[in-house]
Amino acid sequence: MCDTCGCSETDDSQNHHNHHHPKKLINLNVSILSENNRLAAINRKSFEEHNILSLNLVSSPGSGKTTILEKTIEALIPSRKIFVIEGDQQTLLDADRIEKAGAPAIQINTGSGCHLDAKMVGNAMQKLNTESGSILFIENVGNLVCPAMFDLGEFKRVVVISVTEGEDKPLKYPYMFKSSHLCLINKSDLLPYVDFDVEKAISYARSINPGLEFIVLSAKSGEGMQLWFDWLLRQG
Ligand SMILES: Nc1nc2c(ncn2[C@@H]2O[C@H](COP(=O)(O)OP(=O)(O)OP(=O)(O)O)[C@@H](O)[C@H]2O)c(=O)[nH]1
Numbered sequence: 001m002c003d004t005c006g007c008s009e010t011d012d013s014q015n016h017h018n019h020h021h022p023k024k025l026i027n028l029n030v031s032i033l034s035e036n037n038r039l040a041a042i043n044r045k046s047f048e049e050h051n052i053l054s055l056n057l058v059s060s061p062g063s064g065k066t067t068i069l070e071k072t073i074e075a076l077i078p079s080r081k082i083f084v085i086e087g088d089q090q091t092l093l094d095a096d097r098i099e100k101a102g103a104p105a106i107q108i109n110t111g112s113g114c115h116l117d118a119k120m121v122g123n124a125m126q127k128l129n130t131e132s133g134s135i136l137f138i139e140n141v142g143n144l145v146c147p148a149m150f151d152l153g154e155f156k157r158v159v160v161i162s163v164t165e166g167e168d169k170p171l172k173y174p175y176m177f178k179s180s181h182l183c184l185i186n187k188s189d190l191l192p193y194v195d196f197d198v199e200k201a202i203s204y205a206r207s208i209n210p211g212l213e214f215i216v217l218s219a220k221s222g223e224g225m226q227l228w229f230d231w232l233l234r235q236g
């Protein structure tokens, strides 16, 4: 897994994956990432040319990405075209949920892979008949580590954390929070039952990325969802 995602690139030579041939592996990972950056630039240009608002949703597994998308589609589809690319290691479950909610979706299964890359997104775009002025959500594989390093060409990156995960996640997984523009703090309906300090989570994340925006919401109760819709509409 580490050979393809580049996650040994930033680690030290004690890492069990690379201590025999550290230089060789680092070079391989750099070239994988630079090829990904090249393809991401092509995606970005194509999104801009076709006037598509592209957003990369990242989070640990189960923080509520698909539920947020279902509710977003139900609320916005009357006025806005929405398309979704779904990334998971296996199954068509999330794409089926999105289609039921009313938006065309393509599922990418990464198999043993732990992230989407720009090439997968470019290929999926060939099959989605997106229209000018539409929103493209790319739901990444649930993983707070590897997807941070792979630019997909998206306009903005949205990191979702839920209140059941603990407020220390921005400190433990800084790359993801550093590379994101907006942080959705989901499952606010569960705040009375868990020890999650929202202010602390926000200040930890701001210490990593001072420019990060935050919205506290609940896809289940609907609290805060309007703020998220307003943020989306402000993006264009
Ligand atoms: N209480 C509560 N549960 C939620 C909320 N949002 C999502 N869930 C639940 O959390 C679980 C995971 O939600 P998903 O939307 O599948 O999460 P995901 O991030 O798409 O998961 P992966 O794609 O597997 O990474 C489901 O049981 C949802 O019903 C919320 O706001 N409040």
Ligand SMILES: [Mg+2]
Binding pocket: 065, 066, 067, 094, 139
């Ligand atoms: Mg999902």
